[in-house]
Amino acid sequence: MSRCVALALALSLVASPVLADERPVCTDLPSDREVSQRLEIVRGYIRDSEPPARRWYTTFMFLHATMAAGAAMIAIAADTNEGQRIDMSVNTLSSTLAVVSLMVASPPMMGAGDTIDAMPTDSPDARLRALREAEDILRRESNAIDFAHGWLPTTGSVLYTSGAAIVLLTAFDRVSAAFTLAGGGAVLGLGRLLLRPTDARGRWRRYSNRFPDAACEDAPAADVEPTLRLGLNRAGFGLSLTF
Numbered sequence: 001m002s003r004c005v006a007l008a009l010a011l012s013l014v015a016s017p018v019l020a021d022e023r024p025v026c027t028d029l030p031s032d033r034e035v036s037q038r039l040e041i042v043r044g045y046i047r048d049s050e051p052p053a054r055r056w057y058t059t060f061m062f063l064h065a066t067m068a069a070g071a072a073m074i075a076i077a078a079d080t081n082e083g084q085r086i087d088m089s090v091n092t093l094s095s096t097l098a099v100v101s102l103m104v105a106s107p108p109m110m111g112a113g114d115t116i117d118a119m120p121t122d123s124p125d126a127r128l129r130a131l132r133e134a135e136d137i138l139r140r141e142s143n144a145i146d147f148a149h150g151w152l153p154t155t156g157s158v159l160y161t162s163g164a165a166i167v168l169l170t171a172f173d174r175v176s177a178a179f180t181l182a183g184g185g186a187v188l189g190l191g192r193l194l195l196r197p198t199d200a201r202g203r204w205r206r207y208s209n210r211f212p213d214a215a216c217e218d219a220p221a222a223d224v225e226p227t228l229r230l231g232l233n234r235a236g237f238g239l240s241l242t243f
Contacts (some may be wrong), residue, residue, distance in 0.1 A: 023139075026216040032124040035131050038211060040122070042134040045203045046112045049141065052197035053109040061102050061190050063071040076193035087168065094164050094185060108140040109200060135207075135215035148196050151217035157193065161185030 075088035119130040165182035168174040
């Protein structure tokens, strides 16, 4: 039982994108005029993409939290019905882990508008920093959408609900509850992935095609090895250390 719970927890937390994302290296800096124009473009994208992402997140957070609380109350009340208490306890665990997975991997677009609006834009350097931050948020949201529609979350959702159902079936012989949990969990889990808004991904692709340096990162500083030199001078021998 404990191994199945640990497996379920691990699968439920597989929600943050771990994608190999090659970011371009910043080379030529855009002019301040271009930075201002691009910042307005990305701000508009964020204003349009944040509300759907927020609605998706709060809807499924509310669903999972309500199901967890409801199942927990039924489990507590069913003190004389052991079978129902077992069913509701497993459902409570399942819904609670779903809430945890949402908390761990909230969409990068959540709060993005306030983050960008709070950044100073009163100098060229400040505007450039705000642009890079806005671009990075849009990039990470696009990556998160790609991940959500990939094979790993889908497989993890199916394995997680199947594992919880197997626990009910094999450990407690709860046949009806096991099939109900497997079917309902799969529908809710896959629906959560499929219904995630994807408009930010299309906006990021169009933007990054137009501006190849979008969300670039500074080139790493070259390692400079210290050099020790021994030589002659008027006073005799000299020792110098340079970096």
